[in-house]
Amino acid sequence: MITIQSENFSMAQICASGQNFRMEECGDNRYCLVALGRYLEAVQEGSSISFDCSPEEFDSVWKTYFDLETDYAAIISGIDQTDKYLTAAAEYGKGIRILRQDLWEVIVSFLISQQNNIKRIRRCIRLLCENYGEKRTSQKGVAYFDFPTPYSLAKAQVEDLYACGLGYRSRYLYETANSVVHDEINLDKLWELDYDAAKKELVKLCGIGTKVADCICLCALHKTDAFPKDTHINKVLSAQYPDGFPFEKYGQNSGILQQYLFYYHLMVR
């Protein structure tokens, strides 16, 4: 068990921001997560967060995963104060962090997310994990399924993926998993590229368009200049930024601000 203090960290907000579909509230102020092949529970009360793992695991895995070494308060204070909407959105969602997630898991998760709702996305991913992921047990005896590897998913037939509830996305995942297994794309090489180059590679995959590629750039590759434009953000942009969002002003922080705008619109409307 290790406890930290942070004003700009909220498990509830990270959970609800929907970057990760395998994180959920599993009790009073308690959150459960499967990521990077590990199972983690955390309890948050105010600015105090207790992670149920050793200090060594926290330092080597979760500190990075939750992006705890980035100063989000500094990013928020860099917001143009005359932009009342963005200021309000950032204040509202200041506990959000841009997670540093597993690349393959994010590719699959956001591929499934298109034209889909959160509840169903979670169900799809759960079924994929149960059917194709490795079953493991945490140190404290909690059973969980790791996220399936590209090799494991490439063994599935399109109809097997239909059975997991993917619908028309089944063919997309089938094609994408096979592209990775057959080395038509090298995922490790994506880390060496900048945002534009990485996005260009990602959209070559079947079922990955500009929006999903941006989500992957932001939520896995941590390209914080990526600014995914989904249905919620498009509504915000047309209502609040008829002349366009000031990307030139925010540069590398645009993607983080996108999360505040997205979350604010999602929760408040």
Place this chain on the structure above:
DNA sequence: CATCAGGCGAGAC
């Protein structure tokens, strides 16, 4: 019963 959900691919032009 219609519409929508954190879009995308294919085809037309």
Place this chain on the structure above:
DNA sequence: GTCTCGCCTGAT
């Protein structure tokens, strides 16, 4: 390059 259309399926 830009535009339109159809798409699995559960929730509302």
